[in-house]
Amino acid sequence: MKAFRMLHRSFLLLFAIVIISIVTLVHVSISTIVAEQSRAQQQSLSPAISLIVEQLLKPLHVSEVLGKSQEVEALLNAEEVDEEAVFRVLQRLQSEFDLFFFLASEKARIQYDADGSKRSLTEGDISWYFKYKDLPQDKVADIGKWENPHFFIDIKIFNDYGEFLGFFGIGKSLASFVSIFETYKQQFGYDFLFVDEKGDIMLSSDPALMADSSNFTNLSELTWYASLPKAVQQQRDLNNKLVTIEHEDYLIAEVRLNQFNWTVYLLSPLQERQSEISQGFIISVVTLLVVIFSLFLMVYHLLYYFRRDINAELIIRTTHSLPPREEMESYYQKLMSQHNAVSIILVDLDNFSQLSDTYGRNVADGVLDKVAGYLSGQLNQSDVLGRWSSEEFIILRPLFGPHDAFEFAQQLRYGIATLSGPDSQPDAKITASFGVSFTAIPRPMSEITINAEDALYQAKRDGCNLVRMQLIE
Structure with a gap:
């Protein structure tokens, strides 16, 4: 029994020495x-x-x-x-x-x-x-x-x-x-x-x-x-x-x-030498403490998959690559050759400069992305959405007449007004004004957009968050 106790104490002492050494x-x-x-x-x-x-x-x-x-x-x-x-x-x-x-x-x-x-x-x-x-x-x-x-x-x-x-x-x-x-x-x-x-x-x-x-x-x-x-x-x-x-x-x-x-x-x-020292240190500790190493592996893998899921959410950013103003002319010509009639809707975010000055450029860009995403989700397969200026969008809508385009713009106006702001500023108020025009005969795109812009300016003058239409006489 005394020998057993001595052996037991030796193991305890050895274990203590190992712990102190580690x-x-x-x-x-x-x-x-x-x-x-x-x-x-x-x-x-x-x-x-x-x-x-x-x-x-x-x-x-x-x-x-x-x-x-x-x-x-x-x-x-x-x-x-x-x-x-x-x-x-x-x-x-x-x-x-x-x-x-x-x-x-x-x-x-x-x-x-x-x-x-x-x-x-x-x-x-x-x-x-x-x-x-x-x-x-x-x-x-x-x-x-x-x-x-x-x-x-x-x-x-x-x-x-x-x-x-x-x-x-x-x-x-x-x-x-x-x-x-x-x-x-x-x-x-x-x-x-x-x-x-x-x-x-x-x-x-x-x-x-x-x-x-x-x-x-x-x-x-x-x-x-x-x-x-x-x-x-x-x-x-x-x-x-x-x-x-x-x-x-x-x-x-x-x-x-x-x-x-x-x-x-x-x-x-x-440096490579530091990495080698760190790896050698980790291997020696893992060799002495297999249980801790196993727990470390389990926690590491849990954190890895958890981190991967979080990162997948964090790196996804809502961006919309829309054709710029210069490319919309070719889309317009193509639609006119196919359908002979096109409605044009101009969308301008209200008080965008004030929004950018109040909340910063990141929030303003987030608003643009959110509105672009909403507009993209409301269009038909034949419609074309593009950028018209820094805070303006343009929609080319064939197959439908001017009154249908006007009603469609009213739906978009209401939908944008119900959008919440970006995640960083969910209370930011978003509204937009709309200008609508239409042609049923071949005309230069600039002639229709001038009327749509006049209608848009009228909506701005009348108080914003409105839809106005101006047809070519």
Whole structure:
């Protein structure tokens, strides 16, 4: 019996030694891994900060310095803008700094670009100018010019009396950022994510995540981000977090860009040696604690399938690829050749600019997607839905006369008014106005749309959330 008790105590002592050894091994291994990760993080931050300074802060400094020059102020403060002088200055600056420059005049309400183009600053058509004009800050960073997306820095210009004269700004093509980021990625092996305060990805070393046609990818749409704990996602504190992307481990470093109110996330791949150390440590622990390993496998697989189901829901985003205004002409010609009669319905979201200013661009885009999805679900097989402008849709409806088109538009108007807002703002009120026209003989599409637009403007004048029809005499 005494020998049995001694053997029993020996087993207990051996078990205690094994547990202490495991705990010590865990502590030493974690300390080593953390030290290696910290060293790798510090090594990766230095070139990353150099890139940020060269590609973002330097253009910001250039735009601020040039924006305070008397030359720019004089151009914007003149009673009548000397367009030749404006283009001459912009083209000279572009040649000197290899950047895209522009001036937006408050007096003339015209934007002048270094490439020689200009555009009228009309409220409702050019939203950025009026949106940023009312902001308290004197400089704004944004993405725009969607036919060739650019990163812009907009600087407010004032005269000596504090009167607002307009904007002076710098732009860089997103394509140039992709090339620069690719070079850094090949050299140092890490990825960049530049994220604004709403979680939208403004710049990235992954071209697939770059903004396109005013659509921004949000952090919540990324699989690895969606797998993080909810508390981490809400606080968006990713510094020193370890994530898995396409079966590779990455360590995240976080840098604040207060000048733009952005956060830069640097995703550094762990070195092969670190991975080998981690795998050896895991194998040794699993060998000693088979039960814990089995429990770990069970929990891991449960979390994996649970995470996969959640990610499948998170990454699905309601988007509707509709033909643009330029392509609708060919659809119209095809329908006229087949049916000899077509009704045209123009749909314009009411107070869309106010909605965007109140809730932000993401909510406004969500409203557009929701309305597009609703309209798509109400059409017949022969109908064609397309985009007419930033917040307008066009419906080509053959086989039916004008009065049927009018009643159909009334149904759509009521249906849109009953829609709830996007998930982030379900209480946002959505309404739309409609303009209807019709032709039963071959006519240019522009002739019918002019009447439909007149009817739409009449609906707007009469109070919005209405349907009006104007037929060709």
